[in-house]
Every structure is written in C-alpha cells, then in structure tokens.
Amino acid sequence: MSSEPMSAPTPKAVKKKSRLLDGIIVMVIIVLVVAGAVYQESVAGFFRLHAWDRGAPGQAVVGFLEAGKQGDRIQADAYIGNPQYQAIIQDGKLLGYSTSVQAEKILFLFEDLIPTTSLQPTSTEFNFVGNGSAEVVVPNRQGKPVSYSLMLMNGQWKIIGIRGGKMETAPRPGLAPPGGKKRT
Numbered sequence: 001m002s003s004e005p006m007s008a009p010t011p012k013a014v015k016k017k018s019r020l021l022d023g024i025i026v027m028v029i030i031v032l033v034v035a036g037a038v039y040q041e042s043v044a045g046f047f048r049l050h051a052w053d054r055g056a057p058g059q060a061v062v063g064f065l066e067a068g069k070q071g072d073r074i075q076a077d078a079y080i081g082n083p084q085y086q087a088i089i090q091d092g093k094l095l096g097y098s099t100s101v102q103a104e105k106i107l108f109l110f111e112d113l114i115p116t117t118s119l120q121p122t123s124t125e126f127n128f129v130g131n132g133s134a135e136v137v138v139p140n141r142q143g144k145p146v147s148y149s150l151m152l153m154n155g156q157w158k159i160i161g162i163r164g165g166k167m168e169t170a171p172r173p174g175l176a177p178p179g180g181k182k183r184t
Contacts, residue, residue, distance in 0.1 A: 045128025049152055057134035057150045058121035060157035064148075065119055065138070068094060068110035081151055081158025098168070105168040112166065113146060115139045133160075140164060 036043065050056060060079055067075035073087055073094045085097045088107065096109035115138065122145065123137045134157065137145045146164030150157045 042128045045126070045132045049126055049128065049132045049134065051126050051128075054124055054126075055121075057148075057157045058124050058136045058138075060150060061121060061136045061138055061148045061159065062119050064159055065110070065114050068096065069114055079157075079159050081153050082160040085159075085162075097162075099165075106165040107168055108162050108165040111141070113138075113140050113162075113164070115143070116141055117143075 045051070064076055064079035067073075067079065071094045073089070076094060076097075077087065080097065082099075084099045085108075086099070088095045088098050088109070095111070096107060096113070098105050098107050100106070117139075119138070121136045121138050123135075125135045127133045127135070131151065134150045134152075136148045136150060138148065140146045144164070146162065148159050149161035149163075151160050152158075
C-alpha cells in the first residue's frame with residue numbers, strides 16, 4: 001500500500017473557493033433583504049399579534065363564553081372591545097349582548113352562543129394587515145359556526161365583532177309590522 005502525501009491546495013484554489021463562498025453569502029443576504037421587504041407587514045404583524053400563540057384569541061372567546069355561562073358581567077365585559085355591544089340584563093342576570101345595525105337590534109344570547117358540547121374553537125386565523133386581527137370560530141348551541149373578530153388591545157385579545165346573532169323580535173312602538181299597519 002502506498003500512501004501518497006496529500007497535496008496542499010494551491011493559493012489560487014483557496015482564493016477561488018473564498019470568492020465563491022463570499023458570492024453565496026452576498027446572494028443569501030440579498031434574498032433575505034428582498035424577502036424582508038416583501039413580507040415586512042406580515043413579519044411585523046406576526047410579532048405585533050404574538051401569532052406564535054395561536055390559541056390566545058380562542059382562549060379569549062372561551063373566557064367570554066364561560067363568563068357568560070356563569071353570568072359574570074364584569075368578566076364578560078373585560079373581553080368586549082367594542083362599545084357598541086351592550087349587555088342584556090334581565091332580573092339582574094346577564095343574558096348576552098346586543099348591538100344595533102341600522103334600525104334593527106341584533107341579540108347575542110349566551111343560551112344560543114354556548115355549545116352543548118365542549119367549548120373549543122374550531123379555527124383561528126390571523127390577519128396581519130393594518131393593526132391586525134384574528135377570526136375565531138366556535139360552534140353555537142346548534143353546532144353552527146359563529147365567527148368572532150378580535151383585536152389585540154393593550155396586550156389582551158378583545159372581541160370587536162360577533163357574527164351569529166339573531167334579530168330582536170319584540171315589536172317596537174311606532175313601527176309597522178311586516179305587511180301590517182303602523183302601530184300607535
């Protein structure tokens with residue numbers, strides 16, 4: 001067995017490898033800078049919304065529904081971030097919240113919102129545009145999806161919109177019922 005001595009790389013070969021490595025490093029930096037510029041809003045939004053904790057917005061919705069289930073208005077109010085949502089109180093008990101849309105009142109009653117099975121979000125999606133938000137879906141009592149819009153306010157997820165309420169059915173004085181005469 002003959003062992004030939006390993007020849008040391010020539011200075012020219014070392015210089016060529018060094019230039020190739022420098023070129024690769026420069027290309028990687030350029031790609032990272034361009035990607036950072038293109039995805040700047042998404043990256044900033046990811047950090048601004050603490051999106052690594054995907055369960056946080058859903059925990060806020062679950063906390064809201066649990067507070068409603070217990071009739072704890074103070075706790076439920078802590079999860080509401082929209083002043084247009086007003087508590088519905090009957091005989092001193094918190095029943096839900098309402099908001100007005102044009103001339104109609106939309107009711108969000110806990111008896112309808114709280115599922116009969118486990119209180120678990122089925123999906124959470126983040127929106128990184130602008131101030132950012134999250135959409136959380138939780139099934140209601142009938143198992144139909146109810147979407148909650150949330151924003152991160154002062155480090156806490158707050159509900160700013162609920163899609164899944166029902167129209168108030170009580171007649172309002174002075175309004176004509178559908179197909180009827182105006183009441184006095």
